[in-house]
Amino acid sequence: METFDLSRLTDFDFEAVCKDLFEEELGVRLELFAAGADGGVDLRHLSSAGESLVVQCKHWHRSGRAKLIEHVENTEAAKVAKLKPQRYILATSASLTKGAKDKLFEILQPYVKTPSDIYGKEEIDALLRKRDHIVRRHLRLWLTSASVLNSLLAKNVVTRSQALAEEFDGTLRTYAVNPSYDRALELLESRHVCVIAGIPGIGKTTLSQVLSAHYMAMGYELVEISEDSDEANHLWNDELNQVYYYDDFLGQTTFDEKLAKNEDSRLLSLMKRVSRSPNKRFILTTREYILAQARQRYERLDRHSFDVHTCVIDLSDYTYQARASILYNHVYNSPLPQTVKQSFAEKRVYRPIIQHRNFNPRIIAVTLAESGLLSGHHESLSDDIVANLEDPYRIWDHIVRNQLGETDVKLLKLILTFMSDIRLDDLQELWMELGEPLRELRKALGVLDGTMLRSMHQYGAVHVGFHNPSVRDFLVNYVQSDIGEVTSLISMVRRFEQLETLWLIFPAPGGGPMAETYKRRRDQLEQVASMVFHAEPVNLRNSRHGKNYVRRAWLCLEMGLDLESEVIRELALEAASDADTILNASESTDLHAFFQTLARHKTSRGEEIMFDCISWAVEWIMGDLSDWNLIEEAEDFLRSIEHYDPGIEVSEALARLDSVRDDYAESAFEDWAQTHRDPVFSGSEMKEVIDHYKAIGSTDPFDMSEYDNVLQRLDEYDAGHETPFAAPRKDSAAGLAWNEVREVQSMMQTLRESSD
Missing domain, CATH: 3.40.50 (Rossmann fold)
Structure with a gap:
């Protein structure tokens, strides 16, 4: 029997769910009111005869039924007596025993007509189980x-x-x-x-x-x-x-x-x-x-x-209503003191936030989560949110400049020199190479993990990276604004991946804004590039290959040309002169980038290396044409370097490729025409093959007498792989719930009187 975790609902969610449930259960339309000025009325129905029905919703899941009974006896009973409704219903997310119901019934007479008008968690679960369409309407409830x-x-x-x-x-x-x-x-x-x-x-x-x-x-x-x-x-x-x-x-x-x-x-x-x-x-x-x-x-x-x-x-x-929901949900679920949460019910507090031109959910979440670090007190929290919306980098700037130690900042900068999360083992090794004791690394991780950094177990190892992209974004701007920080970052480079990261995330190629800064540090960069060009790669989370000399040659050639550094250029040209560099390439996109940059090196040596590299690249790309995707990639690559070829080698390779493609397509087609059970070639690939030849207006590889049969088999293949699933109900899209609830002001005022 399914139960629903009502504790995950906010007070506002719980009232909205109760409204939908009791409208169907009672067959009446209920008005939804904000807490406070209406004397504790959450839901109300006035009949044409003037009789009133009041439904009070108490999201009392944390404190339990004993506290609920005490609260009803000391506070709610007086409110009900003042209202004098013809019928009063109490709905709560607390679990109620028979004794608890009887006690509440006794307190709330004569307005509660029967103990059945007191709904605890078990009764609400039962109502929800009978009304799947209401469950689906409230996304947070069913998800x-x-x-x-x-x-x-x-x-x-x-x-x-x-x-x-x-x-x-x-x-x-x-x-x-x-x-x-x-x-x-x-x-x-x-x-x-x-x-x-x-x-x-x-x-x-x-x-x-x-x-x-x-x-x-x-x-x-x-x-x-x-x-x-x-x-x-x-x-x-x-x-x-x-x-x-x-x-x-x-x-x-x-x-x-x-x-x-x-x-x-x-x-x-x-x-x-x-x-x-x-x-x-x-x-x-x-x-x-x-x-x-x-x-x-x-x-x-x-x-x-x-x-x-x-x-x-x-x-x-993000309409104002959606923005208010985001703010409300984060405030409600935060560990902030209740008095601070209640302050967000004030118009002067929430309006500047939800109406801000730079409204951004992440900034709301991070500011609330890091409120202690940002200001040391909560009185200025709403001002902090507005200030961070004005300047998104302020949230981290204050922490970095005022709250963190020198070692903490050094660790952040070291992580910045890698594009992806780094294994803790490699991080420790690099930390020691920089002359820092491991105990300082552990202390810094203790400060930053869970705030600006995050550590996680993946693939049998602990990896460390930034907690979210905004931290990296801030640090890029932080470093770029100070040439001293650029120098400091360069001095941390001990692996080629770090040099590559610096060159790519700080725009310098082609005379970018960092070009002059790098030129003033050319000697330092030359020394670093020479040191790391042959260094072993770091085991990054997304690392798949060993030393990728094609990529290293491309990067150093680009750096050498832009910085007018013969030392760095020579590293690239020496590597490119070795056939193994090209023949052991990892990916065609790196080769394409390398050829683009090499074409800028307009010297006799550059032209000679270009000629050799094209020959090796053709050999490499034509070496594996074992599936349709590899054939497609080979054509794309050969087309991309065709204009660099002073001879006809690429043109000849393209002609050979057409023949290989036709043979492959013919084999795939025969497989689907003759194999009665599971073909060797996948159905999705066969569709791509047919689509390609349709596009070029050719049917040469295919036996046209079998063509219709193969198409029919492909359709059957699709149908045979269809697994029934329950489509979402058109009338239960989660967004519809918000069309039926109170306005922004009512939503935020719910924070005033938290049920427990």
Whole structure:
């Protein structure tokens, strides 16, 4: 028998749920009132004859029934006697025994006509079980019932750690429904794939987690992706309903964090595969400008129609009512003293926040969470929120400049020199190389973990990274504003990944704003580059390869050209002169970037190296054409370097590639035409093969006498992989609940009189 965890509801949520329940149960329309001025009336109905019905809602889940009885006897009974309603109903989230009900009935006579007019948690659970449409209307109620959250840990491949379950729990407690929820859900239902985009802190991760929880409540298994789309393919199960969750799939700060080899192709293939699978959903998040950068760099991504899959969250989604809900939920669920919570019911306190032009949910959450660090007292908390909305970096600036020690700041800067989370073992090794004792590292982690940093167990090791992207954003600006900090950061470089991070997150290439700063530190950079060019890589969370000399050569060639440094250029050219550098490349995008930069090196030596590198690159890309995606990638890459080739080697490779493609397509088609059970080639790949030849207007690889049969088999393949699932009710979208509740003022005033 299902029970509902009413403790996760706010006071305001509980009243809204009671309103919907008792309107149906009693068959009347109930007015919803704010606490305070109306003498404790929460819900009221006045009949045409003037008789009054009052429903009092007491969200009394923490203090228990003994305190509830005491409160009703000492406070509520007098209010009821003053109101003199014809009928009075008490609804509470506390669990009530028969004795407790009888005691409350005795206190509230003659206005409570029968003990049945006193509803405890058990009675409310029973009413909810009979009214699924009301449960579904209140998102926080049904997404936080025990069956939903427990499913996070019940599946054997669901999540990487309990940390994600705890993160979902916090998200669901504070989420406020807004129009982006319905838009994203509609995309997922119609196209099965949704890319959630928006500015930092606008609520992308929050929305993606709520949507994931929505599907989990419908019986879907959650698969978190943290590295690349291959994780989804490895855990794909045709028989299961699955929702794939990929947060910040293009990185947090700049797209130069790059996709792994063939990841653009694999990612798009996975999106296509999910879109064709009725029992799969794919939720991705990214910042809008990073998606734009990715589409500029990756031709495949640029060709894909992301617009039809993208739900952009912007400030227009946050009406004043939605903003008030966000503020209310965070204040209600915070550990702040009750007097501080009550202060947010004042118009002069909440209005400047919810009406602010830079309203941002993350800033609200972080300011409340870090209120002790920010001001040391709570009297200025609302002012802190407004000030942080005016200047988002202020929240961290005050902490860094006034609350943290020198060692704490040094650790933050060291973490900044890596694009991704770093293993604690590697962090300790680097810390000692910088001449710092490990006890200082442990102390600094103790101060920062849970605030500006977070540590987590993943893949059998502890990783350390920034608690959220706003910390990295602040530190980038913090360092960039002070040349002394730039020098300090450069002095921390002991691995090539750190040098790469500095060059990519601080805009210097092509004469960017950091170019002159770097030029004044050219000697220092030359020394550092020479030291780390051959250094062993750090085991980052997203690291997949060893030394990637193509990427190292590209980066140093770009640095050398922009800084006019012969020393750094020579590191790149020496590596590029070695065939193994190209033949052991990790990904074609790195090679493409290298060729673009090498083309700027207009010297006879540069032209000679270009000629050799193209020959090696053709050999490398043509060395593995074992599947359709690799063939597609090879063509994209060869087209991208064709104009650099002084000879005909690339043109000849493209001609050979056409022949390989036709042979592959013919084999795949024959497989589907002749194999009666499970073909070797996947149905999604076969569809891509046919779509390609349709696009170029050719049918040469196919036996046209079997063409219609193969198409029919592909349709049957889709139908055979369809797993029934419960579609969401059209009349139960969570956003509808907010159309039926009180205005912003009533919502905030609920903070005045917390039930317990």
